[in-house]
Amino acid sequence: MLVSNLLFGLVLGGTYALVALGLSMQYGISRIMNLAHGEFMIAAAFCAYILFDYANLSPLVTLFIAPVIGFGVSWLIYTVMMHPLVKRAASRGQLEADSILATFGLLFVLQGVMLVVFGSDFTSYSYLNTPVNIFGVIIAASRVIALVLSLTLGGGLYFLITHTRWGATLRAVAFSPESAPLVGIEVDKVARTAFAIGGALAASGGVLVSMFVTFSAAGGVVFTMKALIIVIMGGVGNLMGALVAGLTLGVIETFVTSYVDPGLSLASTYLLFIIVLLWRPQGLFGSARS
Amino acid sequence: MLKFTRRHMLTGLLAATTAFGFAAVPGFADDRNSVKIGYAVSKSGANATGAGITTIPNYKLWIKGVNASGGLELPDGTRLLIEVVEYDDRSQTEEVVRAIQRLATKDKVDLILPPWGTGFNLAIAPLMDKFDYPHLAVTAVTDKAPEFAKRWDKSFWFLGGGSDYAEALADVLGASRDAGKINNKVAMISVADGFGIDLVNAARPALEEKGFELAYDVSYPLGTSDFAAIVNDAQSSGADSFVAFSYPPGTFGVTKQAQVAGYNPKVFYTGVGGAFPVFKKISGGQQEGVMGIGGVQSGSEAIQEYFANHTDVIGNPPDSWASAVTYTSLQILQEAIRRVGLDREAIAEEIASGEFETIMGKVSLENNQLRSLWWAGQWQGATFAAIAPADSNGAVAPVIPKPAWR
Numbered sequence: 083m084l085v086s087n088l089l090f091g092l093v094l095g096g097t098y099a100l101v102a103l104g105l106s107m108q109y110g111i112s113r114i115m116n117l118a119h120g121e122f123m124i125a126a127a128f129c130a131y132i133l134f135d136y137a138n139l140s141p142l143v144t145l146f147i148a149p150v151i152g153f154g155v156s157w158l159i160y161t162v163m164m165h166p167l168v169k170r171a172a173s174r175g176q177l178e179a180d181s182i183l184a185t186f187g188l189l190f191v192l193q194g195v196m197l198v199v200f201g202s203d204f205t206s207y208s209y210l211n212t213p214v215n216i217f218g219v220i221i222a223a224s225r226v227i228a229l230v231l232s233l234t235l236g237g238g239l240y241f242l243i244t245h246t247r248w249g250a251t252l253r254a255v256a257f258s259p260e261s262a263p264l265v266g267i268e269v270d271k272v273a274r275t276a277f278a279i280g281g282a283l284a285a286s287g288g289v290l291v292s293m294f295v296t297f298s299a300a301g302g303v304v305f306t307m308k309a310l311i312i313v314i315m316g317g318v319g320n321l322m323g324a325l326v327a328g329l330t331l332g333v334i335e336t337f338v339t340s341y342v343d344p345g346l347s348l349a350s351t352y353l354l355f356i357i358v359l360l361w362r363p364q365g366l367f368g369s370a371r372s
Numbered sequence: 373m374l375k376f377t378r379r380h381m382l383t384g385l386l387a388a389t390t391a392f393g394f395a396a397v398p399g400f401a402d403d404r405n406s407v408k409i410g411y412a413v414s415k416s417g418a419n420a421t422g423a424g425i426t427t428i429p430n431y432k433l434w435i436k437g438v439n440a441s442g443g444l445e446l447p448d449g450t451r452l453l454i455e456v457v458e459y460d461d462r463s464q465t466e467e468v469v470r471a472i473q474r475l476a477t478k479d480k481v482d483l484i485l486p487p488w489g490t491g492f493n494l495a496i497a498p499l500m501d502k503f504d505y506p507h508l509a510v511t512a513v514t515d516k517a518p519e520f521a522k523r524w525d526k527s528f529w530f531l532g533g534g535s536d537y538a539e540a541l542a543d544v545l546g547a548s549r550d551a552g553k554i555n556n557k558v559a560m561i562s563v564a565d566g567f568g569i570d571l572v573n574a575a576r577p578a579l580e581e582k583g584f585e586l587a588y589d590v591s592y593p594l595g596t597s598d599f600a601a602i603v604n605d606a607q608s609s610g611a612d613s614f615v616a617f618s619y620p621p622g623t624f625g626v627t628k629q630a631q632v633a634g635y636n637p638k639v640f641y642t643g644v645g646g647a648f649p650v651f652k653k654i655s656g657g658q659q660e661g662v663m664g665i666g667g668v669q670s671g672s673e674a675i676q677e678y679f680a681n682h683t684d685v686i687g688n689p690p691d692s693w694a695s696a697v698t699y700t701s702l703q704i705l706q707e708a709i710r711r712v713g714l715d716r717e718a719i720a721e722e723i724a725s726g727e728f729e730t731i732m733g734k735v736s737l738e739n740n741q742l743r744s745l746w747w748a749g750q751w752q753g754a755t756f757a758a759i760a761p762a763d764s765n766g767a768v769a770p771v772i773p774k775p776a777w778r
Contacts, residue, residue, distance in 0.1 A: 090600040097598070190416075197416055202424030203688075204620050204645070208656045213632050221600070222632040295597050296624040296654070300420040300463075304595055332598075339592070339601040345564050348593035 086219040087340050088333065093221055095332020096229025097291060101305050102312035102324045103236055104284030110319020111256045111276035113174060114164055114181040119284055119309055120302030121192035126152060126288030127297045128200055131207055141209050141293050142227075148289045149282035156281025160274045163188070168270065174259070189302070196299035206296040224293040231290060235283065236325035243321065252276060256319045311351065315358050317368025327366055330354070407444050407714065409435070410457035410481035412471030413488055417463025421620065423488035425648060426511055429686040430698040431485060436685060438706065445710045457481055465495045472496045476503035482714055483705070486510055490566065497524050506720040508701045511694050513537075513567065515574070521740035526720040530697050530742040534570030535578070537665055540747030540760040541641065542578035544663075544770055545613055547762070549584070553772045554638050557611035559588035561602055561626070563618050567644065571617040587611040596622060599629040606635070612773075613639035620645030623664075624654045631658065631777045638773035639663060647692035647749060647756045659751040661774030666693025667749020667758030669766035674731040692749060692756035697742070700730040733766075 105119045116122075126148045133139040133147075163184060171177035210224040243249035254262045255272045262269050291297070291305075312331065316323025331351055338350040358366060411431065414423040435454050438444055443451035457479045461468035468487050475481050476499070484505045486493055493512035500507035501524040508528050514520070515533030548554050558579055562572035568591065579586065588609035592602060603626065606614055614637040616626050623645035630640065645651060646664025655662065668675050678699060682690045690696065705719070707728050712718040727736040735744055746758035750770050759770045 086604060087601060090598070090604070094598040094600070193416060197420060202415070202420035204421050204425075204624065204648070204650055206624050206650065206654045208628065208654065211628055211632055211656065213634065220633055222628070294628060296621045298421045300417055301621075336598075336601045340605060344561070344590045344592040344596070344602055347596065 091333030091336035095329035099328025100232035102309040105309040106324040108280035112273040117185040118189040120305035122284040123288030126285040127292030148285040152285025153282040157278040317365030320367040323367030406455040408481040410475035411485035412459040415460035419463040427488040434702040535574035538574035546582035554612040557587040559606040559611035618643040667746040670755040670757040
């Protein structure tokens with residue numbers, strides 16, 4: 083029982099972490115709170131669905147296509163839409179406020195387009211909804227893949243950011259966008275790249291989640307909400323934090339579901355969120371900033 | 373819809389609108405050449421999925437059909453084309469209320485069709501009454517329908533109440549248990565939201581009265597996407613019957629999880645979504661034997677024709693619960709207009725007292741409510757066939773146990 087719940091929890095948490103990685107990147111480094119994050123995921127999910135249903139293309143193949151598109155589109159959005167905001171923002175706070183408003187608008191544009199193109203119906207398909215036996219616990223293969231991928235992507239990017247020169251520039255921009263240019267870092271370029279990588283992560287998350295979650299054109303906000311909590315909880319801009327926070331939420335939700343009451347699973351998420359905010363307002367892995 | 377903002381006004385369009393405005397005002401009753409029908413539905417936001425499956429396609433289908441045949445027929449045999457005024461309520465109750473006000477006072481439409489959802493229909497009911505429009509509350513499931521029908525005498529309630537569905541399910545399970553097909557235990561989960569709460573509160577006493585033991589009875593929050601732990605616990609409860617009073621995402625999630633876990637209860641019952649055409653795809657073509665809310669009379673020619681027509685015009689088949697009922701309500705409205713004309717008072721009276729030939733057969737309302745409904749259905753072959761009430765004409769016998777997932 084304990085083992086099965088732990089595994090169920092980790093697998094669910096893997097999905098959560100996957101949902102949050104992209105937003106963590108965009109908010110943490112580019113300082114853009116992308117409220118249209120969920121819509122990006124939904125768009126990628128539809129992409130996977132269409133390719134699977136009409137071209138018989140495995141979502142695992144789409145997993146390599148969608149992030150490229152996500153990267154490109156996010157790059158474009160940053161250049162066209164976010165860049166003017168970044169340029170005119172007097173302070174970090176103002177950029178955050180402006181980007182929230184701008185991406186809030188983007189959310190409705192994307193949702194509207196998807197509603198027109200795909201309709202409002204629930205969409206779902208089954209891929210790799212096959213049982214896998216791990217330590218005697220039966221789990222859907224698609225969910226295991228999601229866990230593995232979130233660990234790989236989250237861990238891999240975390241390593242790159244903490245151990246490479248490129249990562250150091252990212253951290254510099256995240257930590258002090260005002261001083262980064264002093265050491266020759268093009269803040270705007272780095273922020274744009276980070277935003278685009280975030281878009282690619284969101285796309286890969288969308289493709290994976292589409293294999294086992296029912297989605298609809300209007301359902302992006304669910305992902306955004308979850309991602310927001312995880313990003314804030316893990317520490318803004320810290321991918322390892324997002325990964326750990328996501329996994330923790332998954333395990334706690336599953337334990338509460340099984341041992342306490344499923345009705346309290348969501349409440350436990352928010353309770354944990356409040357506790358973390360009170361105890362470490364900068365998030366589990368965040369560094370204290372003024 | 374053209375909407376003039378303040379800016380337009382300021383930029384001088386005011387003069388133009390006044391000048392041309394007179395031409396746009398619909399003609400007087402005598403020289404009218406169309407019937408203005410307005411509605412506000414959720415085309416975006418959280419309710420867009422429900423409205424997009426049940427309500428909007430049937431409005432489109434009906435309006436297209438009526439206009440193709442020359443329009444709505446009046447008692448004197450003349451026909452008037454339907455002119456539509458449509459608003460998006462963006463899944464917000466205050467928007468739907470505002471839209472109804474606008475339809476009634478500004479657009480001055482002849483008739484107003486209802487929005488999607490119980491809450492939205494309840495929200496507009498007092499307004500519809502105030503502006504004297506007949507209110508066909510189709511997609512509203514409420515046990516208080518008799519009370520509401522009394523309070524607003526031009527309101528009509530088409531989908532029964534939570535206890536109707538719960539008691540019908542208890543009847544189906546009770547009969548199967550008495551026949552020795554299932555054991556005495558039921559595992560029941562419900563979404564902690566309006567519909568799930570209504571149904572589970574009615575189901576608990578109904579099942580207990582039939583002598584069932586609730587071996588597992590939990591509610592889960594709206595938005596739950598992972599059912600691994602829940603299905604695991606339901607599986608170990610030893611119940612032969614699994615009941616989920618769920619919304620579509622939950623219905624689909626729990627079905628997929630049951631397949632993965634190899635959970636094969638003899639009765640597998642799901643809430644909203646089980647009767648959607650997409651359910652076949654979600655279950656990987658293994659929908660056979662799954663029970664749920666609603667159902668259609670699978671043997672009826674009118675229903676088969678409606679399904680074919682819907683598929684043809686809209687692009688996909690209707691759901692097998694509220695879609696046919698929605699279309700039926702429109703047929704009733706159409707026939708009432710043919711009999712009494714466009715006087716709203718007379719239409720309401722005719723709907724309340726008349727008998728109508730519809731795709732659901734001959735129907736008439738009792739105390740402003742449609743009661744000849746199907747409360748439970750089961751996938752049998754290609755259709756979601758009605759199984760309860762078992763003594764109604766056209767019901768099929770439930771198949772228990774459900775074939776195991778492959």
